[in-house]
Amino acid sequence: xxxxxxxxxxxxxxxxxxxxxxxxxxxxxxxxLGTVLSVTAIGVPLLAAGLLxxxxxxxxxxxxxxxxxxxxxxxxxxxxxxxxxxxRMQSRLxxxxxxxxxxxxxxxxxxxxxxAATVIVTWCWGAVALTFPIQQALGWxxxxxxxxxxxxxxxxxxxxxxxxxxxxxxLWLAPxxxxxVLLPHRLLLRLLLxxxxxxxxxxxxxxxxxxxxxxxxxxxxxxxxDLHDGAQVRMVSLIMQLxxxxxxxxxxxxxxxxxxxQETASLAVRELRELVRGIHPPVLDQGLEAALTxxxxxxxxxxxxxxxxxxxxxxxxxxxxxCVAELLxxxxxxxxxxxxxxxxxxxxxxxxxxxxxxxxGGATVLPGSGLAGxxxxxxxxxxxxxxxxxxxxxxxxxxxLPADR
Amino acid sequence: MRVVIADDAVILRDGLAQLLELRGHTVVxxxxxxxxxxxxxxxxxxxxxxxxxxxxxxHTDEGLRAALRLRRDHPGVGILLFxxxxxxxxxxxxxxxxxxxxxxxxxxxxADLDDFVDALRRVAGGGTALDPExxxxxxxxxxxxxxxxxxxxxxxxxxxxxxxxNDAIARRLVVSGRAVEKHIANIFTKLGLPPSGDDHRRxxxxxxxxxxx
Numbered sequence: 001x002x003x004x005x006x007x008x009x010x011x012x013x014x015x016x017x018x019x020x021x022x023x024x025x026x027x028x029x030x031x032x033l034g035t036v037l038s039v040t041a042i043g044v045p046l047l048a049a050g051l052l053x054x055x056x057x058x059x060x061x062x063x064x065x066x067x068x069x070x071x072x073x074x075x076x077x078x079x080x081x082x083x084x085x086x087x088r089m090q091s092r093l094x095x096x097x098x099x100x101x102x103x104x105x106x107x108x109x110x111x112x113x114x115x116a117a118t119v120i121v122t123w124c125w126g127a128v129a130l131t132f133p134i135q136q137a138l139g140w141x142x143x144x145x146x147x148x149x150x151x152x153x154x155x156x157x158x159x160x161x162x163x164x165x166x167x168x169x170x171l172w173l174a175p176x177x178x179x180x181v182l183l184p185h186r187l188l189l190r191l192l193l194x195x196x197x198x199x200x201x202x203x204x205x206x207x208x209x210x211x212x213x214x215x216x217x218x219x220x221x222x223x224x225x226d227l228h229d230g231a232q233v234r235m236v237s238l239i240m241q242l243x244x245x246x247x248x249x250x251x252x253x254x255x256x257x258x259x260x261x262q263e264t265a266s267l268a269v270r271e272l273r274e275l276v277r278g279i280h281p282p283v284l285d286q287g288l289e290a291a292l293t294x295x296x297x298x299x300x301x302x303x304x305x306x307x308x309x310x311x312x313x314x315x316x317x318x319x320x321x322x323c324v325a326e327l328l329x330x331x332x333x334x335x336x337x338x339x340x341x342x343x344x345x346x347x348x349x350x351x352x353x354x355x356x357x358x359x360x361g362g363a364t365v366l367p368g369s370g371l372a373g374x375x376x377x378x379x380x381x382x383x384x385x386x387x388x389x390x391x392x393x394x395x396x397x398x399x400x401l402p403a404d405r
Numbered sequence: 406m407r408v409v410i411a412d413d414a415v416i417l418r419d420g421l422a423q424l425l426e427l428r429g430h431t432v433v434x435x436x437x438x439x440x441x442x443x444x445x446x447x448x449x450x451x452x453x454x455x456x457x458x459x460x461x462x463x464h465t466d467e468g469l470r471a472a473l474r475l476r477r478d479h480p481g482v483g484i485l486l487f488x489x490x491x492x493x494x495x496x497x498x499x500x501x502x503x504x505x506x507x508x509x510x511x512x513x514x515x516a517d518l519d520d521f522v523d524a525l526r527r528v529a530g531g532g533t534a535l536d537p538e539x540x541x542x543x544x545x546x547x548x549x550x551x552x553x554x555x556x557x558x559x560x561x562x563x564x565x566x567x568x569x570x571n572d573a574i575a576r577r578l579v580v581s582g583r584a585v586e587k588h589i590a591n592i593f594t595k596l597g598l599p600p601s602g603d604d605h606r607r608x609x610x611x612x613x614x615x616x617x618x
Binding site: 234247270285 | 414416417420421423424427459463464465466489490491492493494511512513515516517518
């Protein structure tokens with residue numbers, strides 16, 4: 001058992017050392033080159049590739065440590081990449097685990113030096129000393145002028161056995177020394193190649209979630225743009241061409257058919273418009289106040305609006321907008337309200353949107369209801385939904401959204 | 406009519422120009438953004454400018470803001486907003502002073518070329534043409550004096566706001582001309598409009614309708 005560990009640790013030092021030093025050379029080389037070339041176009045991709053490489057090499061080192069040292073280090077969380085070239089570069093350059101792997105490998109050469117010295121002094125010298133009498137007998141190792149230590153001659157036999165004894169001591173010490181010298185290495189492995197502490201991990205998760213929320217808001221906006229510039233334009237163009245067709249054929253079945261086709265196309269255009277309004281109303285591009293003003297015009301309620309807030313993260317604006325849309329619709333449909341007040345204000349980093357109506361109250365969050373959907377949406381950015389809706393009314397629902405993250 | 410078209414989609418510019426020319430109108434300029442639109446209007450002084458709302462560079466409300474400036478600088482030029490979307494912001498500003506010579510149609514209305522050209526002609530002649538889909542948005546929630554109107558009277562008023570004549574309204578609602586006149590008289594009374602020239606009262610009623618007071 002002990003022997004097995006000693007053997008594996010020795011093997012780890014031999015393989016791991018070579019691997020670590022090569023990885024350190026790769027990492028340092030790529031980073032240096034990337035930094036020097038960062039004034040050119042290939043510098044940043046090179047740096048990014050270096051970081052990605054370091055992370056992958058860190059993975060190999062972790063597997064080596066698992067196999068030979070029995071260090072079961074958890075994998076760091078999987079990498080997420082933003083789409084597009086710049087997104088990819090950004091994700092790689094800001095990957096904390098890439099930089100930690102870099103730090104790990106840059107610390108390898110000095111450690112390798114100490115590890116090599118330890119192996120040489122204990123295992124190698126021990127083996128050489130143990131077999132000294134045999135080497136003498138075979139005439140392999142002749143010490144010029146006789147070997148003495150503090151005036152005490154260590155030759156000839158049987159005095160050479162003293163050297164063997166010293167070698168035996170060294171070999172007895174060797175596994176312990178190797179184990180000892182690997183302790184700081186094990187610590188670095190866990191510290192730099194494993195997952196970070198929960199607090200840091202939570203911060204990571206929050207950041208990546210914020211990225212995902214922002215990204216999805218951007219994707220919705222892009223879909224809206226693409227529909228507007230693509231499918232919708234083509235549908236309108238189709239309607240125009242059908243109009244041309246109707247104008248150019250004599251009255252009859254062809255003209256009627258073209259008219260029917262136009263009706264279908266018009267319906268498609270209307271449906272696309274509704275679809276777009278559901279995913280990203282174009283007026284949101286002009287800010288929350290503009291969007292809420294437009295919204296207040298469309299609901300069957302007398303709505304007073306005070307929403308003088310600056311531009312915010314698109315995702316937050318979008319969530320706030322859809323909350324107000326849902327709440328006003330609820331007020332009219334379920335609450336039987338005639339009047340509503342919408343107040344949006346920015347309190348430090350907190351966007352507070354309050355929707356109050358004079359309906360009959362009793363609004364509760366039921367699973368699968370609109371309010372439950374709102375609470376999920378709001379929760380995606382760590383916001384809160386506060387409901388004050390006694391039976392008989394009035395209802396006051398406040399949405400709190402962290403606006404600056 | 407002499408027409409200037411502003412739309413960032415070339416197939417829609419071309420298609421619209423083709424349709425208008427089919428009816429004997431002249432498209433004096435077809436441009437892709439608000440800046441070019443203002444230059445074209447200043448150069449040609451057309452009867453009407455047909456303006457898409459979302460145009461480069463930001464694709465939000467360039468067309469609307471250009472329309473407001475054209476209204477100020479060239480009050481004689483009819484303005485027809487021609488959009489895929491119902492946009493209420495600024496449209497109220499646009500019709501606030503007077504809805505005369507202003508129109509707002511959704512793009513799919515080109516399906517009926519007669520109606521569409523009619524609307525253009527009305528706007529060019531100082532009338533209005535508001536899309537039935539746009540009107541409720543401009544009107545917003547029922548409020549004030551308008552609450553007193555019956556649904557039928559509101560329908561009539563909405564058609565008036567579209568710029569239709571009594572005959573056209575009668576045909577649309579499939580009622581007699583006399584019935585329409587009666588509805589309109591009730592509308593005037595309920596909105597408290599003084600008995601004076603009918604055309605003047607019509608515009609006032611439409612404005613009140615648009616303002617929703």
